[in-house]
Every structure is written in structure tokens, then in C-alpha cells.
Amino acid sequence: MKKQKLFAIVLTLIMAAALLAGCGSKEAPAPEPPAADGASQEAPAPEPEPEPGLTGAFMIAAAASLQNALDGDLIPLFNQANPDVAITGTYDSSGKLQTQIEEGLDAQIFFSAATKQMTALAEGGFIDSSSVVNLLENEVVLITGTDTETKVTGFENITDAEGIAIGDPASVPAGQYAQEILTSLGSWDAVNAKASLGTNVTEVLTWVAEGSAEVGVVYRTDAASMADKVKVIASAPEGSLQTPVVYPVGLSSDLGDKAEAARAFIEFLRSPEALAVFEKYGFKPL
Amino acid sequence: MVITPILISLKTASVAILFTFVIGTLLAYAINRAKNEQAKAIADAILTLPLVLPPTVAGFFMLYIFGVHRPLGSLLAGLGIKLVFSWQATVLAAVIISLPLMYRSARAAFDQVDPIYLEAARTIGLAESKIAYKILFPLAAPGLTSGGILSFSRGLGEFGATAMIAGNIAGVSRTMPLAIYSAVVGGRDEEAYGYVLILVIVSFLFVWGISIITEARSGRYRLKTRT
Structure with missing residues (x-):
């Protein structure tokens, strides 16, 4: 009896520790620095660089x-x-x-x-x-899936969307920008109540690309990286972003x-x- | 600290365990009775995968099956059901991730039942369904119960797959683990502590319950065999 109780306690503590560790280490993995790109082509075309023999x-x-x-x-x-x-x-x-x-x-x-x-x-x-x-x-843009039907035409009527994906403003910069834009438009509270908050921008992008969310807020470069699956509806309205x-x-x-x-x-x-x-x-x- | 994530998590885990328990037990029963050893091994491997794969990978597979542009997802969408980004999706994630625990526990529990009881029942002409219901399941009950509790606790803590298919919507699919993550990365430590404490206490009580149950059962079993 004692032994099993002890086992249960230890197990629970391990689970708790694992949970905490799991939460802490969820940051985007650091990609290993790729070894110096050895793609040294034999084409010494005299491009903009003036120094010929730069090493x-x-x-x-x-x-x-x-x-x-x-x-x-x-x-x-x-x-x-x-x-x-x-x-x-x-x-x-x-x-x-x-x-x-x-x-x-x-x-x-x-x-x-x-x-x-x-x-x-x-x-x-x-x-x-x-x-x-x-x-x-980089611009903050509103995107939708290429196969998704939406009535949303810009940040102004974003609340018409059935599902909205943005980065969690508490930790994702793109989410902070989204909050700033929507606050200046007066719709942040309405959006926050129904939006799905991604833990990073990639998650937001996936949600929109897969059609889980009708619209999402990401950087223009993120949208460009998945141009076959998402399209830009609008960029942030003039003056809605201070920085x-x-x-x-x-x-x-x-x-x-x-x-x-x-x-x-x-x-x-x-x-x-x-x-x-x-x-x-x-x-x-x- | 908002209370909705706690309620959502408890609701999700409670509904999920109903599905997990029935599906896991029936699968284990069916596969235990199968004759082909190779097929059994493959079934075991497939049904264990969600346990060993990172939940994000399991979530990825689910998204590719249930996503609105994917086979099953578009079929459901045609029926007017949008599974992704709904509370139901949290249940689906919990069921799939916790199924291996139930399945493996049930398999082991059935394996440990001495076949002599089943043979005896057969010699007196009891129908297989009655043998299962009257003899096999009661004898395997401690294992089934502990499998159920493990699955429930696992469902309560489900994070990765949930985020993938159910999203992180306040009051809809923001379960306790998601709320904890948001709180931690957002620097709201006190909020995180609150949820963590609740999650640890609930999980502890349930897992502790397993040892109490198995202890009581095995004690009784020992007595019986000695007499």
C-alpha cells in the first residue's frame, strides 16, 4: 500500500514537472546555423561589388x-x-x-x-x-484562405468573420500589432471575445491556410511565404499603427x-x- | 483567473472519457480475440502511436483529416458541421490522444485474465458475449478502471493537438493547458500558478485513485486464490 502511494505521488510530481517543462520550452526552436554556404559558383560576374578578390x-x-x-x-x-x-x-x-x-x-x-x-x-x-x-x-495584413469564402473586406469589418485567428498579444508581436490596429478601430473587445489566439505567427498562418479560421492577422511576409494557400485582404489602415x-x-x-x-x-x-x-x-x- | 478554462477542461475530459473508455475497451477486446499475431502487433503499434508521437504531430494528422478542406472535414462541412475551432474538437483531440492509454490498459487487463475461467464457461456452453460480460470484463475491471482514469487525466492535460484543431478561443476551446501556456508566455505567472495548481491536484487525486483501486482489488484477489 505504502509503496504504491509513494509511486502515485512520485508519478504525479513527475507529471507536474513535465507539464511545467513542456510549457516553458515551447518557444520556436532555434534553427541550427547552417554551415557556411559552400555554393561557391565559378561565375565571377562583376556584380555591384567593386572589390574583386574579396575574401x-x-x-x-x-x-x-x-x-x-x-x-x-x-x-x-x-x-x-x-x-x-x-x-x-x-x-x-x-x-x-x-x-x-x-x-x-x-x-x-x-x-x-x-x-x-x-x-x-x-x-x-x-x-x-x-x-x-x-x-x-514589414506590413501587418489581414489574410484569408484562398479557398475560404468571407464577407470581410478589411480590418473595419473583421468581426463579420466566423473565425478569427491572431497571435496572442501577450507574447506574439504580430498579435500586439493586431491589438493596436483593432483598438484604434474600436473593435478589439469584440474580436478578443471570439478570436483564437495563436502561440506564434506560424500557428495563425496554419489556421487560416487550413480554413479553420476565416481570417487572420499576420505579416505580409508570412502571407507571401504561403501565397498558394492564403491571400491578403487588406493591410493595416493608415494611422492605425503608431510604430x-x-x-x-x-x-x-x-x-x-x-x-x-x-x-x-x-x-x-x-x-x-x-x-x-x-x-x-x-x-x-x- | 478566469474560471471558464477549468470548466471547459473538466467538461472535455468527462465527455472524452466516455468515448475513450468504450472505444478503447472494445478495440482491445476485439484485438485480443484476433488470431493473427502479426495483425495484432500492427494494430497495437498503430493504436499506440498517438501516445508516443508529439501531440502536435497527432494534431497535424487530425488537421489533415478533419480540416475543412480535407476529406472527412469537407464531408462534415457538407452536413453543416464545422468541427475545427469548436468545443467538440477539444473532445476529439482528447479522445485520440488518450485512446492509447485506455487501449493498452485494457489489452493488458484482458491478457491477465486466466483463460481457464473462460474455458470453463465455454464448456458449460455460455455464449461468448455472455462470457465477456459476466466473466472477462469483471475480472479485468481493475485494469479497465485504471486505464480509464489515466485516459481521463491525459485528456485533462491535452495541449498540442487541441491547439491545432480546436484553436484557442476564450470560452469555447481554451482549456486549462492552453490558458496556462498563454499565462506563462505572457508573463502572468500568478494566473498560471492557479491553473497549474488545480490541474496538478485534480490529476494527482485521479492517479492516486488508481493505486487505491488496484490495491483493493488485488488484495481481494489474493485472498480468494488462497482459500
């Missing part, structure tokens, strides 16, 4: 929403012109990257999805504040011998060619 290696820490554009297009494009530069990309939420850089992540470039983290790192002396440029803007969603990029204050390659890459990111790529992924160049 070196550096690491770029970028917001997860930039991964497709960087890994998929921009880094290979840069390597076409500069085959001898090895670029490592590490992608995560901007807040996590900020912590990692503060804890010693040796990244020469930080490309954040919000000014808050960039400012904090610049103030902490980790980022050279004179190098920080606001490069891109635009800006993506700043900046250089580490301690570049060492990696300065040249890192600076060249930032120059490249600001070139019309690179900005056109960002546009393809749903960003708005600033």
Missing part, C-alpha cells in the same frame, strides 16, 4: 522572418559575386538573438525585426550605432578582421538588386 568569413544573426530571403536568394547571390566569402547565417526571434549577442554570440551583422532589440544592443555597446540602417518595413514594423540592420562594434566582408555584405543588402529580392518576399524597402 573572409562572417556571421549574420537575423530575425527568423528573414531566413527565406537570405538563405534562399541573397547569400547565394552575394557568393556569386564573391565566391571566397563564407557567410554563416543564424536565425531566431530578434529577442533571442539579442540575448545571444549579449551572451557572446560572435555575429558581425545583426538584422533585427524590430528597432527595440537593435537599440538595446547599440546602447549596450554591442552594435556600432553609426552603422545602423532601417532597411525594410511601423521596421527591420534595422547593423554592424558589430567589434569586427576585427571580418570588417571588410561584413561591410561589403551590408552594402550589397542596400543595393537595388537585393532590395528587389526583399520585395519578392513581401518586404517593403525603406
Whole structure:
């Protein structure tokens, strides 16, 4: 009897611990930094980069929403012109990257999805504040599934939808923006009462793509990443967002011998060619 | 702390256990009687999968079956039933995730029944259905009960699959685990503590109940066999 009671108690404690652990570790998994893209093509086309024989290696820490554009297009494009530069990309939420850089992540470039983290790192002396440029803007948009019928035509009549999906404003930035927009339109309370709150933007996207929710609020880049399954109904009304969603990029204050390659890459990111790529992924160049 | 997640969770787990208990027991009964050992092993494996897969993966499969653009989902939609994002979906998630616990407990419980009793019943010409009802199920009762309690507790704590197919809608599908998650990531720790405390206490009481029941039963069984 004693033994079994004890077993039950231990089991319950383990379950409780597992529950707590499970809740704590639900953050988006950090993708392993892919090993330096060795796709060094033998095509030394004299692209925008003036330095002909640029060599070196550096690491770029970028917001997860930039991964497709960087890994998929921009880094290979840069390597076409500069085959001898090895670029490592590490992608995560901007807040996590900020912590990692503060804890010693040796990244020469930080490309954040919000000014808050960039400012904090610049103030902490980790980022050279004179190098920080606001490069891109992302928009907050209202989406629906391509196969979903909806009467909703914009944020103004979002409450006509049967199911609404937004990020949980308590923890998801896209959800905070949604709350800000809907509060300014006076419909936040009505939406909050019936909306399904996603734990991250991807969950919101899946709900809408699968038709579980009639409409959802995500970034334009998220919508572009699933263009075959979701379509944009409207972007946030003018003036409903106080702070635009800006993506700043900046250089580490301690570049060492990696300065040249890192600076060249930032120059490249600001070139019309690179900005056109960002546009393809749903960003708005600033 | 809002009380609706607690009520929703209790309601979901209570309704789910009715389905889980009946389906799990009947499946175990049918598969126990099957002759083909290989088929049995495959059935065991399939029915255990939801237990070992991450609930998000199980939820993913459910979404691909019951989603409004998917086979079963569109069929239901044609009948005017939208399962996803409803309270019913929380029950579905709880049933599928907790079924393996019920199934495996019932299988083990049936296996442990000494076949001699069943053979004896057959020699006096009792119908199979009566043997099951009068002899097999009563003898397997402790195992079935503990399986039921485990399944109920598992249904109470279901999170991943629920979020996938039922969403996280206040007053509809926001169960306690979802409320806990929202509270924790939102930094509302006191709210999380409240739900966690309730969930741990309820689960503890139920799981504790298992040992009390199995202890009492096995005690009686021992006495009987000795005499």
C-alpha cells in the first residue's frame, strides 16, 4: 500500500514537472546555423561589388522572418559575386538573438525585426550605432484562405468573420500589432471575445491556410511565404499603427578582421538588386 | 483567473472519457480475440502511436483529416458541421490522444485474465458475449478502471493537438493547458500558478485513485486464490 502511494505521488510530481517543462520550452526552436554556404559558383560576374578578390568569413544573426530571403536568394547571390566569402547565417526571434549577442554570440551583422532589440544592443555597446540602417518595413495584413469564402473586406469589418485567428498579444508581436490596429478601430473587445489566439505567427498562418479560421492577422511576409494557400485582404489602415514594423540592420562594434566582408555584405543588402529580392518576399524597402 | 478554462477542461475530459473508455475497451477486446499475431502487433503499434508521437504531430494528422478542406472535414462541412475551432474538437483531440492509454490498459487487463475461467464457461456452453460480460470484463475491471482514469487525466492535460484543431478561443476551446501556456508566455505567472495548481491536484487525486483501486482489488484477489 505504502509503496504504491509513494509511486502515485512520485508519478504525479513527475507529471507536474513535465507539464511545467513542456510549457516553458515551447518557444520556436532555434534553427541550427547552417554551415557556411559552400555554393561557391565559378561565375565571377562583376556584380555591384567593386572589390574583386574579396575574401573572409562572417556571421549574420537575423530575425527568423528573414531566413527565406537570405538563405534562399541573397547569400547565394552575394557568393556569386564573391565566391571566397563564407557567410554563416543564424536565425531566431530578434529577442533571442539579442540575448545571444549579449551572451557572446560572435555575429558581425545583426538584422533585427524590430528597432527595440537593435537599440538595446547599440546602447549596450554591442552594435556600432553609426552603422545602423532601417532597411525594410514589414506590413501587418489581414489574410484569408484562398479557398475560404468571407464577407470581410478589411480590418473595419473583421468581426463579420466566423473565425478569427491572431497571435496572442501577450507574447506574439504580430498579435500586439493586431491589438493596436483593432483598438484604434474600436473593435478589439469584440474580436478578443471570439478570436483564437495563436502561440506564434506560424500557428495563425496554419489556421487560416487550413480554413479553420476565416481570417487572420499576420505579416505580409508570412502571407507571401504561403501565397498558394492564403491571400491578403487588406493591410493595416493608415494611422492605425503608431510604430511601423521596421527591420534595422547593423554592424558589430567589434569586427576585427571580418570588417571588410561584413561591410561589403551590408552594402550589397542596400543595393537595388537585393532590395528587389526583399520585395519578392513581401518586404517593403525603406 | 478566469474560471471558464477549468470548466471547459473538466467538461472535455468527462465527455472524452466516455468515448475513450468504450472505444478503447472494445478495440482491445476485439484485438485480443484476433488470431493473427502479426495483425495484432500492427494494430497495437498503430493504436499506440498517438501516445508516443508529439501531440502536435497527432494534431497535424487530425488537421489533415478533419480540416475543412480535407476529406472527412469537407464531408462534415457538407452536413453543416464545422468541427475545427469548436468545443467538440477539444473532445476529439482528447479522445485520440488518450485512446492509447485506455487501449493498452485494457489489452493488458484482458491478457491477465486466466483463460481457464473462460474455458470453463465455454464448456458449460455460455455464449461468448455472455462470457465477456459476466466473466472477462469483471475480472479485468481493475485494469479497465485504471486505464480509464489515466485516459481521463491525459485528456485533462491535452495541449498540442487541441491547439491545432480546436484553436484557442476564450470560452469555447481554451482549456486549462492552453490558458496556462498563454499565462506563462505572457508573463502572468500568478494566473498560471492557479491553473497549474488545480490541474496538478485534480490529476494527482485521479492517479492516486488508481493505486487505491488496484490495491483493493488485488488484495481481494489474493485472498480468494488462497482459500
